[in-house]
Amino acid sequence: MVRGKTLFDFIDPKEFRFVHVCSSCGHPHFSKGEERKDSCLNCSGSKYDMVPFFNPAEDYALDADYYAITMMYALWKQNVHKNKVVYDDFYRKPPFVRGVGDYRGELGGYVAFGGLGHLISMLDHLYFNEQDIEYLRQQPEAFDEAFLDELRTMRFSGDLYSIEEGNLVFPHTPTLRIEAPVWECIWIEAMLLNTINSESLLLTKGSRLVTVTGGDVLLEMGKRRAQGRDSSVYGAKMAYIAGFDATSNVKAGKAFDLPITGTMAHVYIMFHESEYEAFKSYADTFPEKVILLLDTTNTLESGLPNAIRIAKDMEQRGQRLVAVRLDSGDLAYLSKKVRNRLDEEGLHYVKISATNDLDEATIASLKQQGAQIDIWGVGTKFITAYDHPALGGVHKIVARSPFQHEEKGDGESYKQDDWISLIKISESIDKVLNPGRKKVYRLYDHNHMAKGDYICLAHESLEGKEEIVLKHPTNPLKSKVIRHFTFEELHKKIFENGGLVYTQPDLPQIRNYHQSSKATFWEEYLRLEVPEVYPVALSDELRELKEQMIAGNKQ
Ligand SMILES: Nc1ncnc2c1ncn2[C@@H]1O[C@H](COP(=O)(O)OP(=O)(O)OP(=O)(O)O)[C@@H](O)[C@H]1O
Ligand SMILES: O=P(O)(O)OC[C@H]1O[C@H](OP(=O)(O)OP(=O)(O)O)[C@H](O)[C@@H]1O
Ligand SMILES: O=C(O)c1cccnc1
Numbered sequence: 009m010v011r012g013k014t015l016f017d018f019i020d021p022k023e024f025r026f027v028h029v030c031s032s033c034g035h036p037h038f039s040k041g042e043e044r045k046d047s048c049l050n051c052s053g054s055k056y057d058m059v060p061f062f063n064p065a066e067d068y069a070l071d072a073d074y075y076a077i078t079m080m081y082a083l084w085k086q087n088v089h090k091n092k093v094v095y096d097d098f099y100r101k102p103p104f105v106r107g108v109g110d111y112r113g114e115l116g117g118y119v120a121f122g123g124l125g126h127l128i129s130m131l132d133h134l135y136f137n138e139q140d141i142e143y144l145r146q147q148p149e150a151f152d153e154a155f156l157d158e159l160r161t162m163r164f165s166g167d168l169y170s171i172e173e174g175n176l177v178f179p180h181t182p183t184l185r186i187e188a189p190v191w192e193c194i195w196i197e198a199m200l201l202n203t204i205n206s207e208s209l210l211l212t213k214g215s216r217l218v219t220v221t222g223g224d225v226l227l228e229m230g231k232r233r234a235q236g237r238d239s240s241v242y243g244a245k246m247a248y249i250a251g252f253d254a255t256s257n258v259k260a261g262k263a264f265d266l267p268i269t270g271t272m273a274h275v276y277i278m279f280h281e282s283e284y285e286a287f288k289s290y291a292d293t294f295p296e297k298v299i300l301l302l303d304t305t306n307t308l309e310s311g312l313p314n315a316i317r318i319a320k321d322m323e324q325r326g327q328r329l330v331a332v333r334l335d336s337g338d339l340a341y342l343s344k345k346v347r348n349r350l351d352e353e354g355l356h357y358v359k360i361s362a363t364n365d366l367d368e369a370t371i372a373s374l375k376q377q378g379a380q381i382d383i384w385g386v387g388t389k390f391i392t393a394y395d396h397p398a399l400g401g402v403h404k405i406v407a408r409s410p411f412q413h414e415e416k417g418d419g420e421s422y423k424q425d426d427w428i429s430l431i432k433i434s435e436s437i438d439k440v441l442n443p444g445r446k447k448v449y450r451l452y453d454h455n456h457m458a459k460g461d462y463i464c465l466a467h468e469s470l471e472g473k474e475e476i477v478l479k480h481p482t483n484p485l486k487s488k489v490i491r492h493f494t495f496e497e498l499h500k501k502i503f504e505n506g507g508l509v510y511t512q513p514d515l516p517q518i519r520n521y522h523q524s525s526k527a528t529f530w531e532e533y534l535r536l537e538v539p540e541v542y543p544v545a546l547s548d549e550l551r552e553l554k555e556q557m558i559a560g561n562k563q
Contacts, residue, residue, distance in 0.1 A: 016063045016065075016066075019038050019061075021061050021062045021063050021066070021137060022135050023040055024038040024039060024040055024061055025039075025040060025041075025060065025061055025062075025137065025138050025160075026038070026039050026040075026041070026042060026044075026058055026059065026060060026061055026138065027039075027058070027059050027060075027061045028044045028056035028057070028058050029056060029057045029058075029059065030048040030050060030051060030053045030055070030056055031053060031055040031056060031057055032048065032051050032053035032055065033048065033050050033051040033053060035048055035049065035050035035051065037049070037056070038061060042058060044056050044058075060137060060138030060139045060142070061137075061138070062137035062138065062139060063133075066133040066134075066135075067137070068130045068133065068134050068199060069134060069135060069136040069137065069140045069159075069195075070136075070140050070143070071130075071198060071199035071202065072195060072196075072197070072198050072199060073197070073198045076194045076195055076197060076198065077144065077195075078149060079191075079194050080191040080194055080195060081149065081151055081152075081155055083190060083191050083194075084152075084155050084158065084191065085152075085155075088190070088411065089189060089190060089191040090189040090190075090191070091189065091190050091408060091409055091411065092166075092187060092188065092189060092190070092408070092409040093187070093188070093189075093190045093193055093405050093407065093408045093409070094185065094186070094187050094405070094406050094407040094408070094427060094444075094445045095184075095185070095186040095187075095188075095193045095403055095404060095405055095406065096182040096184070096185055096403075096404055096406050096441075096442070096446065097182060097183050097184040097185075097186075097200070097201070097204065097401060097402065097403050097404075098177075098179070098180055098181060098182045098183060098401065098402065098404075099119060099177075099179060099183075099205075099208075099399055099400055099401040099402070100179050100180065100400060100402070100438055100439070101115060101179060101400060102115060102116070102117030102118060102119060102178075102179060103117070103119065103209060103212060103213075103393070103396040103398075103399050104117065104212065104213065104216060104393075104395060104396045104536075105117035105537075105538075105539065106369075106536070106537045106538070114541045115179075115541070116533065116538065116539035116540050116541040116542065117539050118176045118177065118178055118212070118529070118533065118534065118539075118542065119176070119177050119178075119208050119209075119212050119399065120174065120175075120176055120177075120208065120211040120212045120214075120215040120249075120250065120522060120526075121171050121172075121173060121174065121175050121176070121177050121183055121204075121208055121211070122173060122174070122204070122207035122208045122209075122210065122211030122212075122246050122249065123173070123203040123204040123205075123206070123207030123208055123211075123242075124170055124171075124172065124173035124204075124502075125173055125512060125518070126203050126207060126242060127200060127203045127204060128502060128503075128508065128510070128512065130199060130203065131164045131168070131196070131503065132164075132508055134163060134164050134196070135160075135162070135163055136159045136160060136162065140159075141156050141159060141160060144156060144159070162191075162192070162195075163506055164188065164192055164196065164503065164506050165188060165189065165192060165505060165506035166186055166187055166188020166189065166192055166193070166503065166505070166506060167186070167187045167188065167501065167503060167504050167505065168184060168185075168186050168187075168188075168501075168502045168503040169184065169185040169186075169447075169499035169500065169501055169502065170183065170184045170185075170499060170500060170502050171183050171184070171448075171498050171499060171500075172500055172513075172521065173249070173513075173518050173521075174211075174249055174518045174519070174521040174522030174525060175498070175521070175522070175525045176525055176526060176529060178461060178542045178544050179544065180442065180463070180481065180544055181448055181461050181463065181498070181544055182446060182448060182463070182499075183204065183208075183401070184200075184204070184499075185445070185446065185447070185499060187445075190405075190408070193403075193405070197403045200403060201401055201402070201403055204401055205398065205399040205400070205401045206239060206242070206399075207242055207245075207246050208399055208401065209393050209396070209397075209398065209399040210239075210242070210243045210246040210247070210390070210391070210393060211246040211249055211250055211522070212399075213250075213390055213393050213396075214228075214246055214247045214249070214250025214251070214252060214390060215250045215251070215522065215526065216368045216536055217250070217252075217367070217368050217371070217384075217386060217390060218250050218251035218252070219368070219534055219535075219536065220368045220371045220372050220375070220536065221371060221384050224381070224382055224383065224384055225253050225359075225361075225382060225383040225384070226251070226252045226253055226383075226384050226386065227252065227253060227254050227255070227256065227269060227361075227383065227384065227385045227386070228243070228244050228247035228248075228252045228254070228255040228256065228257065228386065228387075228390060228391070229255075229256045229363065229385045229386065229387035230243060230244075230257075230386070230387040230388060230390050230391025230392070231244070231256060231257045231260075231387075231391070232387070233387055233388040233391055233392060234391040234392065235392060237259075239391070240257055240259075240260070240391060241257065241259055241260045241263055241264075242260075243260075243390070243391045244257040244260030244261075244264075244266060245260060245263075245264050245266070245515070247390065248264070248266045248267075248515060248519060249515065249518050249519050249522050250519075250522065251519065251522065251523060253267065253269075254266070254267040254268060254269040255267070255268060255269075256268065256269065256270050256385075264515055265515070266515070269297075271299035271300075271301060271331075271333050271361065271385075272290055272298075272299065272300065272301050272333075273301070274301065274304050276290060276301075277301065277304040278304060283304060283305060283310055283311065283314050284314045284317065284318075287300050287314050287315060287318045288318060288321070291318050291321075291322060291327075291329065295322065295325070295327045296327070296330070297330060298329060298330055299330055299331040299332065299333050299361055299383075300314075300315045300318065300329070300331075300332050300333065301332075301333045301335060302315060302332050302333060302334060302335075302346070303334060303335050303336045303337065307334060307336075307337060307342055307346075308342070308345055308346070308349075311332070312332070312345075312346055312349055315329065315332050315358075316349065316350070316353050316355065319350075319353070319355050319358055320353070328357055328358075329355070329358050330358070330359065331358060331359035331360060331361050331382070331383060332346060332350075332358060332359075332360055332361070333360075333361045333362070333363065333383075333385070334346070334360065334361070334362045334363075334364075334381075335362075335363050335364050336364055339362045339364065339374055339379055339381065340374050340377035340378065340379040343360050343362060343374075343379045343380040343381050344378065344379070344380050346360055346380070347360060347380035359382040359383055360380055360381050360382055360383070361381065361382065361383030361384070361385060362374075362379070362381045362383070362384060362385070363384075363385035363386075363387070365388060365389060366384060366385070366386045366389065367386065367389035367390070367394065367395070368536055369536070371384060371386075372536065404432065404441055405430055406429065406430055406431075406441060406442070406443055406444055406445065406446070407427040407428060407429050407430055407443070407444055407445045408427070408428050408430060409426070409427060409428070410422035410426055410428055427444070427445050429443040429444035429445075429553060429557065430443055431443040431554065431557040431558065431561065433558060433561050437482050438482075440554070440558065442463060442546060442550065442554060443550075443553060443554055443557055444465050444466075444550065444553055445465065445466045446463055446464060446465055446466060446550065447463075447464060447465075447466050447468075447497060447498075447499055448461055448462070448463050448464075448497070448498040448499060449461070449462040449464070449470050449495045449496065449497055449498070450462075450495065450496050450498050451476065451478075451490055451493045451494070451495050452493060452494045452495065452496070452528065453492070453493060454492060454494075456494070456528055457528055457529070457530060458528045458529050458530075458533075458542070459478075459488075459490055459493060459543070460478045460488065460490065460542065460543035460544065460545060461498070461542070461543070461544045461545070462476060462478065462495075462545055462547060463544065463545070463546050463547065463550060464546070464547035464549065464550055465547065465549055465550050465553070468547055468549060468550075470495050474491060475489060475490070475491050476489070476490045476493065477489050477490075477545075478490060478543045478545035479545050479546070479548075479551070480543075480545065481544065481545065481546055481551075487545075488543055488545075529542070
């Protein structure tokens, strides 16, 4: 065995798409095509059974809605499938925000952008394998063989620009901009949105929990309640980026090198003849780590006295009990009682941890009640994003390259790099798209605190500008003049012509980046209830383009 390697480090299933298994001796031969003429290297046999070869960990091509495949086919039939387009990804409404809006009727709040690392690895290993092709071949649409053949060599070949994972984004700010052949943009929609929406949602939930727990220890314990295996693993990853200290999820720990930890469950106490014996055996086994669960019979009358006895026994041996855990009842009342008793016994160092359906609102309330809790364990309500289970991020076309022989209208032809801006009109003003190929600047004051986001067309620049007026996207009465600012272009180039050009930070770096990005926002934008609305404005040129296109569409 070569440690840390798998078969797929030696044989690339993008190239070697079949295994021909010798019918006589079972020896496998990898091959690029369906045909195999030479004889078996092992036994010289010449008959083979053929099986498609693919890496199950790279099985992403059909992570799509079926209409993507049928649209790709229709575009292929017209031979326009490779025409380049521009897509923006963004969301409209921030999750988890309580109340109906601020006093001006608008909804504040933020999203912490997550899922980029996962998306990169999928786009980088995205291809139809032979089983996918066979599955599509069996569909009643009877796709042309030449189309299926072209799918075999199809890869993501475009440019992708993205806000970096961990940064904060606000409604309507594009998180991603993709420039690629139209059929590729259509192909990746569901996979991309599924990843970015679910991971951003959990990173945001985690970020809110970290806001409320501050410097306390925060543990992720959601595995048993997650909506499936993947979401438990990627949820634990997002919790770590958000700033959680550890997870109980061992698989996630292994997959992403996260700190793992745990206390003890009721079973351990119930199984033993007495609570004291259970505590003692666990403390003897893990003297440096033990956290004793107090509520199996009675928190104050039994769990606490037994824990104090254990702590005293441990002191005799020069050891220290780390913590006790409360898992039911009035956590504020019990934590104060437990703290008092521990302190009376001179056990000031023993920490108190709490679990039981906690979320940011309960934790804020417990803190406000003066609860004496040092370690918070959060499961169900984090991992399921309980109070806002979906983020409505969307993937929308905003420009396309001209068709061959297409004219501008006044007899002039388009130039090679021209883009035609596109708009989607909606009755709801919030749903009218911002057209065109765009970029985003974030503006900062002299203390590097964020002042607003400025969305403009890709050819525009803030270089040399001394003053900017951030105009509200829909309300002409609202604007904010910004002077003495610095700026940062938010999108970084991730893929160029399908090749990965971005150096991915490791998880501790992403976690630090989330924290430092968050620190550039005033507390007013981050608070959990009725947060201030962060200004996101369109440049004059973009606004004019949008207005002209809306007017043009009405005719
Ligand atoms: N002082 C408090 N203030 C606000 N919420 C609290 C307080 N103490 C506990 N809670 C929350 O109240 C809820 C209590 O839930 P529930 O009634 O199911 O638990 P329980 O009866 O204490 O325990 P069990 O898990 O055994 O059912 C939990 O979500 C818990 O986090
Ligand atoms: O409450 P959560 O935030 O999801 O945190 C994790 C919970 O999981 C365990 O409960 P368990 O599965 O044993 O169920 P129960 O305590 O609800 O009976 C543990 O005792 C916590 O209470
Ligand atoms: O370690 C713990 O205390 C734990 C882990 C998962 C779920 N509940 C609690």
